[in-house]
Amino acid sequence: MNYLQIESFLKTIELGSMTKASNALFISQSTLSDRITKLEDELGFNLFTRGHGSRGVSLTERGISFVGFAKKYLSLMDDIEDWKIDDSERVELRIGGPHSLNSFLLNSFYRNFTDSNKVKLYISSHWNYSIYTLINTYELDLGLVSRPFGYRHLKTKELFKEELYIVYNNNYSDYSSIKNELDLKKEDEIHLDWGPDYEIWNQNFWSETSKPKISVDSAELVYEFLKSKNAWAVMPVCVYNYLNKYNNNLSKINGLDSIYRTIYLVTQREPKDIVSNLTKKLESYILELEKNGLCQNLL
Template identity: 35%
Template sequence: MNVLSIEAFLAIVETGNISAASEKLFLSQSTVSHRLKLLEEQLGIQLLVRNKGHRIIQLTSYGKEFISIAERWLSLWKDTQNLKSRHIYNDIAIGSVDSLNNHTFVPLYQKIVEKEPKINLQINTHHSSEIHTLLENRVIDIGFVFSQIHHNNIITKPIYSEKMYLLCNKSCNYYDNIKTKFLLKKNEIYLKWGLDYQQWHDSHWDPDEKSFITVNTGSMLYNYLNKKDAWAVAPLSIIKSIERFKDVACYSISDSPPDQKCYQLIHRYPKASHINGIEIFLEYLDDYINTCDWINKY
């Protein structure tokens, strides 16, 4: 196998046909077909079903199984190409949910960039399920999520938890230790923070009743707090981050939601060229969590 054949196969899988794959790779269709045929000959298996008149490719059972192998092979090949520059930079790719990347971990990232010029830090924002998949395929090195999904090759551990509070505009007539029965769902800016939060939420409000609006990132909450009596529930780290707008307030909730747990994900077999960067990042992370008095470290 060689990298050109592997890239041709993966391009065909991604685009759905040889014509589109050739455009993606800036090659002729005959070249892409030739590279695919060479790959099949080297493997001794047929990867594609060739039906005349069908534009969309159809993978054989071997072809479907080979996708993940090809992705890993290409990742390892790229690792070997990076060995020459390994002594110059320590690469590390982080995948986190929005509220961590845009609020909680901002000071952490800033300190690493300032103090460690030889760290090549890549920050990626995704949803929890996407982060698990990216880590499983070793596209990222460390993941941070609010919910657990079991993967054999991923080591998951809780690293901290934090309290959840009512978030609203200062003009609202809400107050500390407010009961949920005084928070109308029609005024809610809803964000699903995780399974535990969802269960708590559904025990206090009718799941079939409509919220004012539903958002999928913590960064969007502030945009809708100007509505009369609008409210949301958020962890303290987000509230601390948006307090700079001066027109927001936060209050405790009497029948409070469960603490928000943050989980750290690391691949059981990380990229060899990234191990040093991972170790440096985790040292800074541990120090940072110890300085945050609003969160509870595990």
């Protein structure tokens, strides 16, 4: 089994014809047919049904089940070829963080850093503990978390604090006259875990037996479920500003105690130079955010 055989198989499926597939691959139809036959011989079963007078190609049941494996094979081979490229020709950086930070606060920073440093960024969203695990196994180079964990071989430091707003959708609810957190009903909350400070704030006003209306795992879902009568939620200022920029139907409750979430930077104890470079630029970006009142620098 080799790359050319798998490629010929998938191209035939994609175009629905061996003639079209051979033309697209710039090979003769007999060569393409020979590749597929050898692949079938190695697998021990037919991939295509064969019959006189049939138009196009038709997969056998085993052929259908093999398609997924074939695609994974090509993808893996492509990844290996990328990996073989000399590191001096390519700089890659893998960053993990909460979805709310990646999408609503740091998106422009990532874009500008990539443009100015010719770096190939891989940005992914994970839960806090998963970020530590992925950095510890060298699958991420840098992480941003809202809940620190003790990993002996990793370095964690405070980066910034961001205020959390108590908000509601003014098309469905009216909390403009609220003067105290206890005037809010826990069973009307759209809940998303924003970290330890948020948990402490919650425990100060409601018992453990009090349950929210619903718990979700993304800011987008918080926004959607705020379209319910009397619903309210807590969200970071970056999420509030971003969502209101396009919808302008969220209102925050003023006059209550301030709530914050703290964001921590996680790296290896001896990070790569490119990680140190990004960290310095990120710290400068945080200072600019602080000047605009969007966060509180903790460096």
